[in-house]
Amino acid sequence: MKSLAQLNKYFLKYKWRFLLGILFVIVQNFFAIYPAQLVRKSLDAVIKTLSDYQVTGADHNALVSALSKTVLIFLLMIIGIGILRGIIMFMMRQTMIVMSRLIEYDLKNDIYAHYQKLSLAFYRRNNTGDLVNRISEDVSRVRMYIGPAIMYTINLLVLFTLIIIIMFSVNTTLAFYVLLPLPFLSVSIYFVSAKMNSKSEDVQEQQSRLSTFVQEAFSGIRVLKSFVKETQSLSEFEKESGDYKMKSMELVKINSMFFPLMLLLVGLSTLLVVYIGGKEVIAGNITTGNIAEFIIYVNMLTWPVAALGWVTAIVQRAAASQVRINEFLHTEPEIQSNDENRIELKGEIEFRNVSFVYPESGIHALENVSFKVKPGESLAILGKTGSGKSTVANLMVRMYDATSGEILFDGKQVESISLTGLRFSVGYVPQDVFLFSDTIGNNIAFGNGQGLNVISENDIHQAAKDAVIYDNIMEFDKKFETLIGERGITLSGGQKQRVSIARALIKNPKILLFDDCLSAVDTQTEEQILNNLKRQSEGKTAILISHRVSTVKHADRIIVLDGGKVMETGTHDDLIGRKGLYYELYEKQLMEELM
Ligand SMILES: Nc1ncnc2c1ncn2[C@@H]1O[C@H](COP(=O)(O)OP(=O)(O)OP(=O)(O)O)[C@@H](O)[C@H]1O
Ligand SMILES: [Mg+2]
Structure with a gap:
């Protein structure tokens, strides 16, 4: 009672x-x-x-x-x-x-x-x-x-x-x-x-x-x-x-x-x-x-x-x-933020000895991970399935807080900066694509921060072009008005990924965080998207997560994760020269492509 x-x-x-x-x-x-x-x-x-x-x-x-x-x-x-x-x-x-x-x-x-x-x-x-x-x-x-x-x-x-x-x-x-x-x-x-x-x-x-x-x-x-x-x-x-x-x-x-x-x-x-x-x-x-x-x-x-x-x-x-x-x-949110200001980050990210254990399963997903990305740089994270790549992404957008170690944005501890500001500054494309049962246009426009600046049809079209989905959309009868989801059409895996990339791009964020979102896209289209990204991401920090060497090879720096640990760091050429894990993966994937 x-x-x-x-x-x-x-x-x-x-x-x-x-x-x-x-x-x-x-x-x-x-x-x-x-x-x-x-x-x-x-x-x-x-x-x-x-x-x-x-x-x-x-x-x-x-x-x-x-x-x-x-x-x-x-x-x-x-x-x-x-x-x-x-x-x-x-x-x-x-x-x-x-x-x-x-x-x-x-x-x-x-x-x-x-x-x-x-x-x-x-x-x-x-x-x-x-x-x-x-x-x-x-x-x-x-x-x-x-x-x-x-x-x-x-x-x-x-x-x-x-x-x-x-x-x-x-x-x-x-x-x-x-x-x-x-x-x-x-x-x-x-x-x-x-x-x-x-x-x-x-x-x-x-x-x-x-x-x-x-x-x-x-x-x-x-x-x-x-x-x-x-x-x-x-x-x-x-x-x-x-x-x-x-x-x-x-x-x-x-x-x-x-x-x-x-x-x-x-x-x-x-x-x-x-x-x-x-x-x-x-x-x-x-x-x-x-x-x-x-x-x-x-x-x-x-x-x-x-x-x-x-x-x-x-x-x-x-x-x-x-x-x-x-x-x-009466359940308190685990992720607390005492500041709701919509500040804009510059884009520097640093992980210092970050370890993470999933609270519900007790799985040690990351161990002593350290890296630093400067504003405007691109960092790629490569690793086999289950190596902890998505966990890094989860920690960056503060879906979870690190178990130990420090995560810094622009030199400030992530816990001390406004959660709203952090999430507004990051254009995140999650690995498991989720689109709403709405029109394609509205799904892309969703990425725009609640009326922060009003977006035009042009912006939507530009984002679609950058994500190399524009031509696909124009082939549909209702174009950008096409409904997707239960009552509408079903998009293919690769199409969904690209709509969700467009949704992140329209936000025009300082940091882009792509979690394996090119996996269902063929290498040619991938190349195209990455080129657009490079053109677009002038002054932006880009984090590219993938298990495919083709996605990561042009990045300024690549880190190779295995079992939650950073095994190797360097550019594509460095890593090839080292003939380690990266080289192994590269050879294997090259073979597969040739076969
Ligand atoms: N929400 C969760 N709760 C508990 N354990 C999780 C959760 N998400 C991931 N894990 C575990 O953490 C480890 C790392 O998972 P993670 O998703 O980061 O791998 P990944 O490198 O992204 O793999 P993939 O390439 O398949 O996406 C795995 O052992 C996984 O089982
Ligand atoms: Mg993953």
Whole structure:
């Protein structure tokens, strides 16, 4: 329950709406109760008119008109109050439920904003499904507490107090017997709703398993068909779908107990009203109208009392969800920056005895790596797969902090410079290309720092030309407006890499960091891109990561990584002359090319 205190600040934010809502709830209840009293009054009035008639023996027509007049007046009053109540109820929901939606909106935004601050290591620890669930599923459960649960609780408290005061002021004995079954109703509803919730969670879970299954089957449809696995896939689907059916049936069974149970207990109360009330009328303690009034009260109490059990279950679920939400909200980002200025770096990079161990796997990815690049220089990092090249890139853009050693930009420790400034100054092309489901043009324009300078169509085209993807794009029907991703076309591996290079180039950064992003491009196109880069990168620092000698050979300096250690450093000619690891790789790749 303590977890829900996290929400108090939102209640405070919407306090006027909240207080107004409570006011509407209270007023609404007065209007709800009043008709019951009118029913009593009208019944009593009718009985009185009838008995007066028996005493005086007046005209029959006069009686009928007197009766219809009485009944009509009461009828109109009841209808009038009903309409008023309807209006107040509308206002009640407009304040309370709307407040809950507003808080839901704020909460979602706050969670999303926090998610974005968390570092890469956090995303490696937690799976995407979990992240999505906490921002959607869990937030909507919390909303059920903020809106309906609080509204019904206040409603119940007010209504209950009012009705109990009235009932006891009319007749204590009758009131006592009538209220007797209600606690049983509340407790049993609590158990039924708890059961209902757990069953509906089962159904929900099975539902998501079913959709995951279907999704996977369809995305792998090519494999499925080529291995002729349709029948097997169908029988697996039938099994999952059968589980879903079974779980739904169980839920229906519990659901169908809900109303009969409620009606049984209400019926019991009504019976008691008629029986005990009848005796009281005979004893002359109450009027016949009182019985009618009580029956209405009993029926009015049913829903709120049942809701009490329901509300308890909702609050419990909300509290559990809020615990999950808080867990992420209170996670501190590992990468801290105390400065958010968008400074521009000059482009000098230095690694001093940097070692790095991946926190989640304990793998020693880098050991004592040292190198220095001056502004305007190009540095290439060559190494076999798993040698730690991407790790160097990760550390440069501060996706992680080094375990030991120092990383310096322009002579300053990376931890001391603004994270925003650092990332703005680096045009990073990651190894695993990710493009958004948007047009090609927008994907390239994405690289431009949020409106730092407005980019023109020309800039986009120039970046595409520099990345040697322009001609490819112009061959598409819609050119730069071509959609990519799920609803659009699928780009080839090499095309994707080049779009993502264009995205980094349009940023016009001081430092270019290319992580193996030419691997799927043929050597000729690679040559072209590298030439463009050379022309462009006047005064820019370029870091080229690759496992191909052809990519790195023109760099001002090359370092060869193996097993996380720097094995050799020098220019292409130096390294060839040394006849070490670099030479070995060069010979092997030359052979492959010739074959
Ligand atoms: N996020 C991670 N968590 C844990 N271990 C990792 C992670 N990323 C890489 N590693 C490990 O660190 C080592 C170096 O990996 P890295 O990605 O830097 O190699 P690489 O030189 O870029 O290889 P490739 O040429 O295949 O891209 C490998 O042993 C790898 O298994
Ligand atoms: Mg890599």
